[in-house]
Amino acid sequence: MSWNERQRAMLEAMGLKLWTPVVVEAPLIESDVAVAEAPAPPAPPAPPRVVAAPARPPIAAPAPARAVAPVTAAAAVDAALAQARGVARETIARLDWPGLRDEVAACRACSLCESRKNTVFGVGNERAHWMVVGEAPGEQEDLQGEPFVGAAGKLLDSMLRAVGLSRGEGTPERQVYIANTLKCRPPRNRNPDPSELAQCEPFLQRQIELIQPRIILAMGRFAVQQLLRSQEPIGKLRGRVHRYQGVPLVVTYHPAYLLRNLPDKARAWEDLCLALKTLEESPPRDESAAPGATPSTAGTD
Secondary structure, three states, rough: OOOOOOHHHHHHHHOOOOOOOOOOOOOOOHHHHHHHHOOOOOOOOOOOOOOOOOOOOOOOOOOOOOOOOOOHHHHHHHHHHHHHHHHHHHHHHHOOOOHHHHHEEEEEEHHHHOOOOOOOOOOOOOOOOOEEEEEOOOOHHHOOOOOOOOHHHHHHHHHHHOOOOOOOOOOOOEEEEEEEEEOOOOOHHHOOOOOHHHHHHHHHHHHHHHHOOOOOEEEOOOHHHHHOOOOHHHHHHHOEEEEEEOEEEEEEOOOHHHHHHHHHHHHHHHHHHHHHHHHHHHOOOOOOOOOOOOOOOOOOO
């Protein structure tokens, strides 16, 4: 409690002694003196002002890479074979008769070369007006290297003689050239594979170009399919004239089929008569034209 001077005087007059607390100062310690005398440490520098960098536009995520189909080994092989076939076709298309025959004899484009005994190139007059196209060689054709030499060949010769034709006698007007779609025999006389027909097709095309026949007689399903690019049965295609690269083409049954189906021999005779009539009504061939010239028109029917 704090007393003023008047209050202190009244208390002393009443005989009351006012107690006054004594304040004792503590001695100074050297360290305290040093601290007291030491200059105050400088204030820490103010933290640098952080200025926010301008916001960068967001980086767009890269577009996903376009998926590319992997090139498999099989696809690469197929592409190489397709290119080789293209080159082979161009080469074959320029060959003359000796070169074409040698090319067929040396051909190893498909697996049929592994089992053949002989290639079956073709036989007949190379300027014949008639051309007969069969399917594939059989066992006897493979052994002798000539088309239509077995029982089916004997029937074919009889059919040709009936209309005054031959595979080896007479003038070109009365002779035929006989060739097959395949130049090698399929094992066990199985049906030709599409790939085998495709490999042999340039050889047949070149034979037709060199011969320049006035009429083609296509005998059998595979010969018809190869030349006309048609899957229709022979029964629907026969009886009318088709065309292959501008050349009249008549469809008929294969002699091997006729040996098993005797009633159809009458239909085959009708087909021969149609071919003979078509040839008689068509303009004569220009014999001065160079062999191998490609006909100016193409197509079927």
